[in-house]
Amino acid sequence: METVAWDGTATPRPEVHAVRGAARGGVPVPLSILDLVTVSAGSTAVEAVRTSTELAGLAEHLGYHRMWVAEHHSTPDIGSSSPAVLLAHLAARTTTSRLGAGGVMLPNHPPLVVAEQFGTLEALHPGRFDLGIGRAPGTGPAAMAALRRSPAEFDQQLDELLGFLDGDPFAGVHAVPGPIQAGAAGGTGEVSRPPVWILGSSERGARLAGRRGLPFALAYHLEPGNLATALRAYRDAFRPSATLAEPYAIVSVWVVAAETRRQAERLMRPVGLGVLRMTQGVPSLVPSPEEAERYPYTDSLRGSPGSGHRPYRVRCFTRWRMPVCWRRGC
Template sequence: MTPQQPTERHGERSEGGLFAPPPGRAPVPLSVLDLVTVGAGHTARDALTTAVRIARLTEARGYQRYWVAEHHSMPGVASSSPAVILSHLAAHTDRIRLGSGGVMLPNHAPLVIAEQFGTLEALAPGRVDLGLGRAPGTDGATAAALRREDRLREGADEFPQQLAELVRFLDDSFPSGHRYAGIHAVPGPVQGSAPGGVQSADRPAVWLLGSSGFSAQLAGTLGLPFAFAHHFSPHNTLPALELYRRSFRPSEALDRPYALIGVAALATDDEKEAYRQCLAGALSMLLLRRGRPGLVPTPEEAEAYFDPAGGRATEQERDFVDDRMAQVLHGGAEQVREELDALVGRTGAQELMITANAHTPSVRLRSYELLADAYQLPGSAG
């Protein structure tokens, strides 16, 4: 192993894993983060159908990976069960990596996650990512319903121990004498050591996710790839990435840091439509922060709400939305591409994971297509 060549472990092949060369003109690999959003006038089935369409399009166009994020009790987000969605996507794709962005570890028993993602690995060998977060992905009351009241205090303080336990289940590596030494996550490595068993060459690749320094430092210390949520914590991006790189210790998974950043970006044929769609997403976030989560409003509803001549928005709400809109890269494809390139230059990220949140499914699909064209990814007309 040399400093120029990262370790490839657990199926992280150069053509599909962490280190695939960027196709076309893209400065780094491009990937997808999908919240499986449900807009007003649409159903969860519509959103899941759109997820399949986006996954198949982005696979064909050379995107690196497709992740879904765990959220709960939010009518406008249909991704409460990442493992279920990913199994469906595995049946409709062949090459693109599939993963969680992320599974919220404190909400689940580590053994359950190991079993779910071991099953996904059996369904899609060599292309499963297990991204893990420590937030609940919801409000406090819902977190209590997910974890039971007696486990609610098991949050950030317990996360490193939960992570270590999960990795032990994935690797089937509890030491002799440990209380879990005789317990095995199935599908998993134990099947290869059973009489007549054949060992799988792969297991899910573990990532840590975060929006602050905690997970950045932990990922660095453990030598794991790190995904930072730039799309909702842009002011913490540079400090967190610096902490990750400074804390990094080589491991069996990686011999040098690998940082991905999530970025909200929407490209459209008409720049005005990009603004309208992003305004709808901003209103959705505002209503969530106000304790009134719902389906993603239509652009027409958002325009009416923020209409200076007769809208209901307060000055404080307008300030919130202005700040939110400033965090989303939106406009024509070339404009968005230039801003993405600048973001890579500022952060040194090795990969961009784009989330295109909008009310209208066809707009989201078109955005990924336009960015693929702008970067001259496979299948472009240019």
């Protein structure tokens, strides 16, 4: 492929790897964003989606490598329940950034539906999407029942999904848009499909990604103690595939950017209070920093996230004159 300039001169277009995408900027480790479309106290889901849309445009302008959205259900402070719908909107409001699901919880959906949703996204905006797949419910038992969560084995569902995306029909059924249209009478050309990533927080998901030769996304923000063992398991289990010749992984980390360490800790407290309320079964929107600071923690809860009693280790990086503090479990 070539790029033709205004004066008619043509230059080769750099090859874009199906998984890695195109380089954006010169940082040694590409930075990306995982967005939950959080709904804060005093705001609405409408405002949350609008903010996420603005974030997608800003991320593209600043050169972030990817922006993914998650899947959660029956959680008041999260507005990201339909990744495919959100991605269609974000793609229409951006032009070059790579977007994706981080991820679709496959047991919540028939594999055919997922394949056709992302086949449609690929037809709308070819080459811009990643399809991250997870096995967790992304919700509680009641919502799992409402979703009619599939009892089928995850590996079986993954086989069906990959088959639909690659044009290998299940019981004679093809996903459309998809490869069947290129191979049917009158069809021309090839049909692209988004790369599939395996999401996980432990060695189990890491080994599955490795055995399949698929890229792996590690939820370090959920299980910080598993970083080294999970990545090692992924590399040890990796087998080259048509998708990847060598292992390729993403690690997700909670990050708060502020002028000082104290400000970063203050901004992190609402997240901790939200987690505490979730474990207590108290539905709520994301509290403000002021509400989190005023929260009356009892002695038994002083070690809980967000209490201000250092339940997390804090590390600060001051490059570019801007401290970036991230927290992880001790």
